[in-house]
Amino acid sequence: MDIITSRYGPAALLSGLGRLTIMLGRTVGALRHLFTSLHLITAQMYFMGVKSIWLVMVTSVFTGGVSAWQAGYQFKSYVPMRYLGGAVGKAVLIELAPVLTALVMAGRVGAGIAAELGSMKVTEQIDAMESMAVDPIRYLVMPRFVAGIIMLTALTIVADFIAVLGAMGVALGFMGMEYETFWNGFRQFFLMRDFVSGLVKASCFGAIIAYMGCYFGFAAEGGAEGVGRCTTHAVVSAAVLILVADYVMATLLFQI
Amino acid sequence: MITVEKLQKRFGRLTVLDGLDLEIATGQSVVIIGQSGCGKSVLLKHFAALLRPDSGTVTVDGRNIFALSRDDLMSYRRQIGVLFQFGALFDSMTVAENVGFALKESLHLKPAKSRDIVEEKLALVGLPGIGDKMPAEISGGMKKRVALARAIAAEPRILLYDEPTTGLDPITAMVINELIVDVNKKLGVTSIAVTHDMASAYKIADRIVMLHQGNIVFDGSPEDTRTTSDPIVRQFINGLSTGPIAVH
Ligand SMILES: Nc1ncnc2c1ncn2[C@@H]1O[C@H](COP(=O)(O)OP(=O)(O)OP(=O)(O)O)[C@@H](O)[C@H]1O
Ligand SMILES: [Mg+2]
Numbered sequence A: 001m002d003i004i005t006s007r008y009g010p011a012a013l014l015s016g017l018g019r020l021t022i023m024l025g026r027t028v029g030a031l032r033h034l035f036t037s038l039h040l041i042t043a044q045m046y047f048m049g050v051k052s053i054w055l056v057m058v059t060s061v062f063t064g065g066v067s068a069w070q071a072g073y074q075f076k077s078y079v080p081m082r083y084l085g086g087a088v089g090k091a092v093l094i095e096l097a098p099v100l101t102a103l104v105m106a107g108r109v110g111a112g113i114a115a116e117l118g119s120m121k122v123t124e125q126i127d128a129m130e131s132m133a134v135d136p137i138r139y140l141v142m143p144r145f146v147a148g149i150i151m152l153t154a155l156t157i158v159a160d161f162i163a164v165l166g167a168m169g170v171a172l173g174f175m176g177m178e179y180e181t182f183w184n185g186f187r188q189f190f191l192m193r194d195f196v197s198g199l200v201k202a203s204c205f206g207a208i209i210a211y212m213g214c215y216f217g218f219a220a221e222g223g224a225e226g227v228g229r230c231t232t233h234a235v236v237s238a239a240v241l242i243l244v245a246d247y248v249m250a251t252l253l254f255q256i
Numbered sequence B: 001m002i003t004v005e006k007l008q009k010r011f012g013r014l015t016v017l018d019g020l021d022l023e024i025a026t027g028q029s030v031v032i033i034g035q036s037g038c039g040k041s042v043l044l045k046h047f048a049a050l051l052r053p054d055s056g057t058v059t060v061d062g063r064n065i066f067a068l069s070r071d072d073l074m075s076y077r078r079q080i081g082v083l084f085q086f087g088a089l090f091d092s093m094t095v096a097e098n099v100g101f102a103l104k105e106s107l108h109l110k111p112a113k114s115r116d117i118v119e120e121k122l123a124l125v126g127l128p129g130i131g132d133k134m135p136a137e138i139s140g141g142m143k144k145r146v147a148l149a150r151a152i153a154a155e156p157r158i159l160l161y162d163e164p165t166t167g168l169d170p171i172t173a174m175v176i177n178e179l180i181v182d183v184n185k186k187l188g189v190t191s192i193a194v195t196h197d198m199a200s201a202y203k204i205a206d207r208i209v210m211l212h213q214g215n216i217v218f219d220g221s222p223e224d225t226r227t228t229s230d231p232i233v234r235q236f237i238n239g240l241s242t243g244p245i246a247v248h
Helices: A010-036 A038-077 A081-122 A125-131 A136-175 A181-191 A192-219 A221-255 B040-047 B070-077 B094-099 B101-105 B109-124 B140-152 B170-185 B196-204 B222-227 B233-236
Strands: B002-011 B014-024 B029-033 B054-062 B080-083 B158-162 B191-194 B207-212 B215-220
Touching: A010 A136, A010 A192, A038 A081, A038 A136, A038 B233, A081 A125, A081 A136, A081 A192, A081 A221, A125 A136, A125 B080, A136 B215, A181 B002, A181 B233, A221 B014, A221 B158, B002 B040, B002 B070, B002 B196, B002 B222, B014 B040, B014 B109, B014 B233, B029 B040, B040 B140, B040 B158, B040 B170, B040 B191, B080 B140, B094 B101, B094 B109, B094 B140, B101 B109, B109 B140, B140 B158, B140 B170, B158 B170, B170 B196, B191 B196, B215 B222, B222 B233
Parallel strands: B029 B191, B029 B207, B080 B158, B158 B191
Antiparallel strands: B002 B014, B002 B054, B207 B215
């Protein structure tokens, strides 16, 4: 009996999934207020962007750098170096930039949302909002959800750019490649489709991060400790879901 | 008219409200007293449909508020004001944005109009000109008064006060009591207040009810409350550690 009624038993999981779905439905429903909530959305976008831009840039420059280095090591004496730009470019645009940006943002923005909404929940601010006939889903969740989608896409474009620059820096600076060689390789294999697919994934990751933050924030209970717990849950589930969604989207976007 | 019928609320194994019945006439000012942890805040939240009972109903003007559609619930909530026990001010907004929140986001008043109302309400609670401060910058008692200003800003028909005077000095508490009496006197306002503070209860109540073990165990005028021989009420108002109420 206890396993069924406990917080982590199957029944809790099912009712959790039910709540998750209902809240997602209401969030999507709240999109009809999109144009009257633009000020809330832009505020969240600004907040997410400012919080994360430097972090994303630092992550990306090293991601690009290490992928150029590792590709160089793998190619050595098997594959001509003129393919390096192409290989690194694809890896960055399709996988590395979207996924690593999303994982970093899950830790930054997802945790931030969960902590903020969680502390609003445990101090009854969300009850107060409801008591004033303002729907917290419309006022708090929907703007974060939309801003998450937009900002993850935007930051992934930045990450793509910086990571390729980082790769080029390593290729030129430490591997003795010519600028022309790297760049021609990159261009020869560049597909608009890959770039766009990466952004489609990023937007989906943005939705996951923001939504997990909101969902677990709203589920917070019982003071500061509860807020900490919900923040951890938000980050962990966002990270897992990002990787699962990445696989699912790979099978949909890139048919073998 | 607000009618509570057989209201039952449990949290896990703990039964907080146990088939509670209560009837409140329009325009009445009811004070709920009771020991800490007996469920006063839980009861109060049911009047705003912030908590849902396991069974039972709260009927306002003939309609069960737990059976309303989302839109009807929203319009019901536009008629109520809630002062939360711990203020529940939005800590990311200024004092003025807090007080004007319902005016802007729910009633969609023009900014100039709502600014005037915010100033007026802040002056009413004795805090003129602090609109630009953040909640973190003001004292606990000031937060309480800002929360009160926020609760009355939209001129609701039903007011729910959860311990309006705890944490205030006796003088400010009396000013707040008078303000509450004033607001309540306005035509048709029904008020339900929770308090431990008997001075405040005598001042603002037309009627005092006592909540004990999930039910109303006493219901009478302030005068009845002073003179009652009911041992539970006597123990509570005289603050005795021995008697029928067990202190855990
Ligand atoms: N969300 C909740 N989950 C679980 N238990 C709760 C919840 N809210 C209240 N309780 C429990 O219900 C009981 C009544 O709580 P309530 O806050 O109504 O007390 P109160 O009468 O307002 O006390 P006080 O005067 O100290 O504010 C307490 O035992 C509390 O632990
Ligand atoms: Mg209470």
